[in-house]
Amino acid sequence: MTENVQQSGAAGSSTFAGSDSRRYNYFEPAGRRATLYEDVTVDVQPDPSRHLIQGWIMSFADGMPTYGDYTTAAKCSDWHVYRSVDQEWSRTHYQRQSHIENTIKMLVDNARSDGAPGRFDAGWIKVLQDHFGALKHAEFGLGVALMKAQRDGVTQMVNNAILTNASYKLRLSQDITLYLADVGLDIEIDGDAGKKSWMEDPAWQGTRKAIEAILAATDHIEIYFAANVMFEPLIGEMFRNALIMRAGPAHNDFVTPAVVSAASDDFRRNLANTITLLKMLNGDETHGKANRELMSGWVEKYLPLCSEAASGLESVWGLADSGELDYAGNVGDARLRCKDILTEIGVGLPAGMTL
Amino acid sequence: MAADLSLSKIVKQKSISVTEATQRIADLGWAPDYFEEILKYPTDYKVEKAPKDPMKQVLRSYFPMQEEKDNRVYGALDAALRGDMFRNVEPRWIEWQKLFLAIIPFPEISAARSMAIQGQIAPGENLRTGFTMQMIDEFRHSTIQMNLKKWYMENYVDPAGFDITEAAFGKCYATTIGRQFGEGFITGDAVTSTNVYLQVVAETAFTNTLFVAMPSEAARNGDYALPTIFLSVQSDESRHIGNGHSFLMSIVKEPENLDLLERDLRYAFWQNHAIVDAAIGTIIEYGTQDRDKNKESYAELWHRWVFDDYYRTYLLPLEKYGVKIHHEDVEEAWNRIVKKNYVHKVAQFFSFGWPVAFWRIDGMVEKDFDWFEAKYPGWYNEFGTYWENYGKASLPNQPPLMYLDSGYVYPHRCWSCNVPALIREDFCVDEVEGELYTYCSELCRWTHKVAFAGEYNGRPTPAMGRFSGRRQWEELYHGWDLADVVKDLGFVRSDGHTVIQQPHLHMEDSKMWTLDHFKGLEVRSPLVDLRAMSPADREKHIAEYQAGFTCKPI
Ligand SMILES: [Fe+2]
Ligand SMILES: [Fe+2]
Ligand SMILES: [Zn+2]
Numbered sequence: 001m002t003e004n005v006q007q008s009g010a011a012g013s014s015t016f017a018g019s020d021s022r023r024y025n026y027f028e029p030a031g032r033r034a035t036l037y038e039d040v041t042v043d044v045q046p047d048p049s050r051h052l053i054q055g056w057i058m059s060f061a062d063g064m065p066t067y068g069d070y071t072t073a074a075k076c077s078d079w080h081v082y083r084s085v086d087q088e089w090s091r092t093h094y095q096r097q098s099h100i101e102n103t104i105k106m107l108v109d110n111a112r113s114d115g116a117p118g119r120f121d122a123g124w125i126k127v128l129q130d131h132f133g134a135l136k137h138a139e140f141g142l143g144v145a146l147m148k149a150q151r152d153g154v155t156q157m158v159n160n161a162i163l164t165n166a167s168y169k170l171r172l173s174q175d176i177t178l179y180l181a182d183v184g185l186d187i188e189i190d191g192d193a194g195k196k197s198w199m200e201d202p203a204w205q206g207t208r209k210a211i212e213a214i215l216a217a218t219d220h221i222e223i224y225f226a227a228n229v230m231f232e233p234l235i236g237e238m239f240r241n242a243l244i245m246r247a248g249p250a251h252n253d254f255v256t257p258a259v260v261s262a263a264s265d266d267f268r269r270n271l272a273n274t275i276t277l278l279k280m281l282n283g284d285e286t287h288g289k290a291n292r293e294l295m296s297g298w299v300e301k302y303l304p305l306c307s308e309a310a311s312g313l314e315s316v317w318g319l320a321d322s323g324e325l326d327y328a329g330n331v332g333d334a335r336l337r338c339k340d341i342l343t344e345i346g347v348g349l350p351a352g353m354t355l
Numbered sequence: 356m357a358a359d360l361s362l363s364k365i366v367k368q369k370s371i372s373v374t375e376a377t378q379r380i381a382d383l384g385w386a387p388d389y390f391e392e393i394l395k396y397p398t399d400y401k402v403e404k405a406p407k408d409p410m411k412q413v414l415r416s417y418f419p420m421q422e423e424k425d426n427r428v429y430g431a432l433d434a435a436l437r438g439d440m441f442r443n444v445e446p447r448w449i450e451w452q453k454l455f456l457a458i459i460p461f462p463e464i465s466a467a468r469s470m471a472i473q474g475q476i477a478p479g480e481n482l483r484t485g486f487t488m489q490m491i492d493e494f495r496h497s498t499i500q501m502n503l504k505k506w507y508m509e510n511y512v513d514p515a516g517f518d519i520t521e522a523a524f525g526k527c528y529a530t531t532i533g534r535q536f537g538e539g540f541i542t543g544d545a546v547t548s549t550n551v552y553l554q555v556v557a558e559t560a561f562t563n564t565l566f567v568a569m570p571s572e573a574a575r576n577g578d579y580a581l582p583t584i585f586l587s588v589q590s591d592e593s594r595h596i597g598n599g600h601s602f603l604m605s606i607v608k609e610p611e612n613l614d615l616l617e618r619d620l621r622y623a624f625w626q627n628h629a630i631v632d633a634a635i636g637t638i639i640e641y642g643t644q645d646r647d648k649n650k651e652s653y654a655e656l657w658h659r660w661v662f663d664d665y666y667r668t669y670l671l672p673l674e675k676y677g678v679k680i681h682h683e684d685v686e687e688a689w690n691r692i693v694k695k696n697y698v699h700k701v702a703q704f705f706s707f708g709w710p711v712a713f714w715r716i717d718g719m720v721e722k723d724f725d726w727f728e729a730k731y732p733g734w735y736n737e738f739g740t741y742w743e744n745y746g747k748a749s750l751p752n753q754p755p756l757m758y759l760d761s762g763y764v765y766p767h768r769c770w771s772c773n774v775p776a777l778i779r780e781d782f783c784v785d786e787v788e789g790e791l792y793t794y795c796s797e798l799c800r801w802t803h804k805v806a807f808a809g810e811y812n813g814r815p816t817p818a819m820g821r822f823s824g825r826r827q828w829e830e831l832y833h834g835w836d837l838a839d840v841v842k843d844l845g846f847v848r849s850d851g852h853t854v855i856q857q858p859h860l861h862m863e864d865s866k867m868w869t870l871d872h873f874k875g876l877e878v879r880s881p882l883v884d885l886r887a888m889s890p891a892d893r894e895k896h897i898a899e900y901q902a903g904f905t906c907k908p909i
Binding site: 007008009010011012013014016017018019020021022023024025026027036039040041042043044045046050051052053054055056057058059060061063065066089090091093094095097098100101102104105109112113136137140143144147148149150151152156159160163166167170171173174175177178181182184185191192195198199208209212213215216218 | 389390
């Protein structure tokens with residue numbers, strides 16, 4: 001019988017075949033060297049088209065396997081090429097989310113101890129209560145839709161990009177909720193009013209309808225598209241940036257714009273991730289044309305919903321305006337922004353539609 | 356103004372209570388009016404009550420808490436390197452991490468995907484934050500484990516096997532067992548997979564053995580990195596167990612759910628036992644160099660965590676809701692561990708199959724024999740000769756043990772749990788939809804034939820999943836030359852010649868096996884052979900298989 005060998009476990013303590021093979025070697029890095037994000041992400045969700053030689057060993061009753069490209073109408077020659085632009089993995093995700101939460105806490109604590117909410121204009125407080133309070137449900141709805149969508153992508157890179165997007169949206173919806181409740185300790189804010197607007201106020205019904213359409217979608221790429229290419233530029237970003245961030249200071253409110261400002265950067269990152277994925281699909285040599293047509297169909301579905309949502313919100317602009325707001329200009333800018341994104345991903349407008 | 360200025364007013368700022376915070380957050384949801392949501396992943400359970408969130412979870416305290424946990428984990432990795440951990444680490448231990456860490460990130464990330472499904476089927480939004488946190492936690496677990504593995508690859512003497520990790524996961528004869536685990540969290544009936552299989556059984560019953568027993572053993576082998584990471588992972592599990600319990604409480608009071616719960620608890624408990632105990636039992640008892648007779652054996656740990664903490668304090672109380680608990684299943688799992696030597700037989704199988712592994716499997720020697728005999732009396736009689744043979748055949752001076760006349764018979768695989776049928780007397784076969792299948796045990800046969808079917812107890816179960824794919828690994832390579840198999844698997848070192856897997860820890864080329872040593876040896880699938888037999892031959896073969904084998908010295 002051979003005895004056990006006494007041996008140092010340290011790298012370099014012996015030299016033999018393979019003793020210097022110190023990188024994951026089963027995938028092609030996007031750049032010259034694999035990034036940490038790639039190392040902890042690529043191929044963690046296996047795929048029969050790569051290394052999974054036994055195929056998926058479980059299926060649904062109809063024979064559909066655990067994962068497959070049957071979950072989206074979009075087609076791709078190689079889904080595994082996709083890398084998220086923000087290169088987010090769990091540690092960077094926690095760092096960023098935690099940084100945002102800590103910043104909001106510091107900001108709101110300081111503003112409250114300085115009595116800042118007491119100086120908000122009375123009319124503005126009502127806008128915050130009824131309408132900023134309604135927006136939180138839209139953000140929540142997007143978070144829920146994206147959370148559901150991260151089940152279905154055929155690669156880890158796609159699913160994780162959607163997962164972090166869901167996390168950002170759900171955080172934002174909670175940030176708004178808790179911010180209104182916290183300042184509600186200092187000034188009169190009815191914590192139920194936002195939900196009431198969301199459910200009943202005609203101004204919000206278009207927006208709710210658009211969000212419910214996204215929630216009802218079952219195709220994960222469609223959800224990702226509808227959230228970031230359609231709803232965000234046309235409604236979400238416009239409401240947060242053009243209304244809250246611009247009108248706040250005019251009504252003595254520097255706090256709310258700061259609380260919501262992280263959402264701009266959230267969206268920039270998620271938009272970059274989305275555009276990169278959709279460009280890959282639309283530039284696909286085999287499937288690009290069909291994908292562009294598919295997405296043009298999604299524009300046809302969601303653009304009218306978002307347009308209806310935007311017109312509904314005009315009255316809110318009216319309530320918040322003390323001379324600095326320009327609803328028509330804001331809608332025009334938002335539509336241009338959406339148009340730019342569509343151009344970037346190579347999707348044309350359906351016949352008869354304009355942006 | 357100065358009149359009401361007191362110190363307490365300066366330092367204390369009121370915030371809303373956590374109870375109010377969670378109520379407000381739960382109220383973010385609404386019932387849609389304009390478009391109806393389609394349940395993409397249906398269930399045959401009746402799910403109508405909204406699960407509660409007794410833990411009152413809020414994201415704004417979650418993210419900073421997790422960031423802090425991460426800081427400690429990554430700080431500990433740096434400290435381990437400064438402390439020159441790898442000089443004293445046991446290679447026997449690290450080698451098994453090539454297998455374990457290849458398997459575990461996929462079940463983790465499947466658990467994240469599972470939350471997408473559960474979040475959709477759970478009525479109301481009370482537990483949404485709980486599901487969200489679990490989703491992000493599981494994302495954390497998978498990446499933190501990928502990172503630990505990368506760190507081993509960069510700092511351990513033999514990185515081969517870590518370098519191909521996710522490719523190996525998709526190919527190896529052993530990792531298929533873990534895939535069964537991960538796919539089960541997200542495939543088939545939405546309640547069966549997310550609540551019962553993942554939360555109520557895998558997390559509640561078995562994460563202690565995974566994430567608490569492993570760290571203790573790691574530390575005994577000079578590995579201080581794994582404990583920091585795994586205990587940090589386990590610290591998230593209590594929340595997941597809480598999610599699972601809340602959801603279970605929301606469905607257990609519906610009488611029509613009782614028979615499905617009975618089915619799923621049986622399936623999930625048995626399969627978790629078969630899979631987790633196989634892998635973790637082997638790694639803890641055969642991957643260690645620590646033979647302190649005062650430490651608890653895997654069987655002892657199992658009794659404490661699975662039998663006492665889980666069966667007695669979690670499962671049994673479910674009886675008061677009318678859930679039928681199969682005490683005999685728990686009893687039989689315990690029997691398999693202590694009387695039928697389940698873990699030892701798995702270790703034996705893994706080591707016998709070393710030519711198709713992607714890590715080094717160190718043999719057991721005298722010091723190990725003593726410990727096993729002390730902890731499991733009778734061990735030497737049953738396994739001593741086998742391990743002596745293994746040691747004798749560890750250098751490439753003859754074919755691998757698998758191709759020597761040692762008495763050991765390469766096992767059939769269980770179609771259900773994917774672990775081979777190692778307890779030979781329990782081996783059984785059955786036909787499902789006209790095809791013959793092999794099983795390790797009666798319960799695994801039941802799982803495939805009865806539980807995973809379109810109807811159960813006379814009621815249709817259209818949401819239930821199916822076992823599919825090329826589940827029997829050996830069948831992929833039936834009739835192939837071993838050298839071609841290993842080349843096809845990609846288990847070859849960077850010189851294109853030396854194989855990654857070795858039945859020893861010698862870190863020198865002259866003692867390492869190469870593809871040349873594998874040429875001319877055939878791989879066969881016991882199932883393909885069994886199916887090809889005449890009914891009479893088959894019956895004889897099964898009887899012989901059940902009678903077992905005796906190892907003889909080579
Ligand atoms: Fe986990
Ligand atoms: Fe978990
Ligand atoms: Zn089995």
